[in-house]
Amino acid sequence: MAETAAASTFVERAHKVLGNTKLRGNFRRAMDGLMAKRAAQFADIAAWKSLRARGAAAKRRVLARLPELLEQLEANCTANGIKVHWAETTHEANSIVLKILQDHDARTIVKGKSMVSEEMHLNAFLQKHGIEAIESDLGEYIIQLAGEAPSHIVMPCIHKDKGEIAELFTRHIDGQPYTEDVAELTDAARRVLRSRFAAADAGLSGVNFAVAETGTLVLIENEGNGRLSTTLPPLHIAVMGIEKLVETLDDIPPLLSLLPRSATGQSITTYVNMITSPRKPGEKDGPQEVHLVLLDNGRSRVYADNQLRDTLRCIRCGACMNHCPVYARVGGHTYNAVYPGPIGKILTPQLDGIAVAGDLPHACTLCNACVEICPVNIPIADIMVRLRREAVHPSDSPAVMGAGCKHTATEAAVWAGWKKMYASPALYRMGAKMMQRFGNMMPGGMPLLKEWTSVRTRPVFAKKTLHELAKEQGYSDV
């Protein structure tokens, strides 16, 4: 795993990485470029707004009809010859994939990029069972060589510079001389992976959109490794979260007009690959079998809450990461989660529980930059606040695992006292007077204050309260 993942809390990891000037430089440069490219794509604000409204509506419609659409997708895929599997947990999904591979005596598989397979920790699971999974997306291939996890959901090795990559290639690829020439590095990866593709027993991919109306899996990519993984080996397994649906084929063009532009600032990816069936009689290539694994992993629990449900609109463009002032400074590994950045900060605690990832919703300034650019208009900041509240003051909703686990008697008492004081003018005045007289005497290192003052200059309480100042100015009865 990444070196930054060793420390235990987000704050500790963040402190460590903030001192890494090289890493910060890598992220700053990448994020600035991505933001500028995205902005250029959506220069026409009116067009952006109507397109985003269309995209958000398409995904909201899916969530309103999710169970019936899943059944429709299953029926159409099955009719097309795609075998559909359902998994409640990542362990179940892993076991399904393993079973399919074992049934075909598969020893090596090539993978197109898939965040759901990261969520499943599929590669490690397969390795334990003697099956080699080879990442073929260039970025994923690089971090697999490095033994790391992706630091960004669209650009997994964004944290590495070409010097580090050159060293990795020299160490891991036979006969590869050290070069920082990007074209040469890319050629080396092509050479190595080409033979792996040709020899692989199966290909595995994610899914960007599954069309319920036609039973079609839509995959987008620039490299062609996704097409190779889903075409060259005799067996193709696709894994997807149960929310990755659209109702109709007509929903695809507007969503395709949003996704790559938001993600990388390109108007379309090099390839849009639409798969509707395995190889048919008479066809010369394509897999003989196609399997689709539908993964829940907590999504149906999130779905039970009407506010949190909006999280499931996400189309995984990664734009929220690119625009997040926190992400740009600490990078993806600091989150120690499969999905980093703003969407990860709300999704991870919902999937894994607040006890596990409860500090993530606090790693946010609520600046709203992510909400402004989200192509499907997810109210990320509102959900962030909701999860902060759930951590200490659970609602009736059963959707949040571990709600209330961060509750402490001290904090509850402080807020209760605060509330009382603000509700009573007499108490408020008394409190303000006390702070005025004695506030500056409180030692900065005292419990409760310490956490705040250890990283901030301690404020000096004013000699006069606002009330007193107003009175001096001649305002009465304030």
Place this chain on the structure above:
Amino acid sequence: MSEARARILSRLRAAPPSVAPDRPDWQPPRFGDQRLAKFRTMLESWRAEVHDTTAAAWPETLAALLGTKLAGKNSRTVIHAPNTVTGQTLAEAWAGRSDVPVLVPYIESVESFKTVLVQQADAGVTGTVAGIAETGTVVLWPGADEPRLMSLLPPVHVAVVAASSVRDTMADVVTEQGWKDRMPTNVVLVSGPSKTADIEQTLAFGVHGPKEFVVLVLTDA
């Protein structure tokens, strides 16, 4: 296995309902008489090579192009699909000539044809069912006669596009061609050669698929 299915669906059904909103109006862009110009500009922005030619002359255009591109190569092998209009036209025009690359038909299954595809092919020539101006995209509709990998494995992919098939947007093509009732095994939208920017956001071409993407626009078709 279906226990998971039943439990997932029952949890989803037990959730409070939400109202499905209407799809708001959205107007994809229109290019009018600039359509073909836009198609070309966008393709070139992806580093595709675009050549105007005609239904009769394109095999000659291609021979000249590949002659330059593949100069210095020993084999100069071009994969074609002989049972398509595109493949047939090419085969007829190049028949019996020694000044053109060798045409190899993709007519057997990938299992026996893999070595040629993966290691030997220099170029693959396919037809298209449409072009899309907004994004500089061609639409491939592979099938029994035109296999999927011939546009992907060789380092050069040549796509033949009828000018009359170019539309403003993907939405136009999907609707006009009635895709929802006739989705084939695979449809691929291609916009340029294979590329990556995974190393320091620096563009590099041909990471897995074709390094070069050549589009022949038939102005009279």
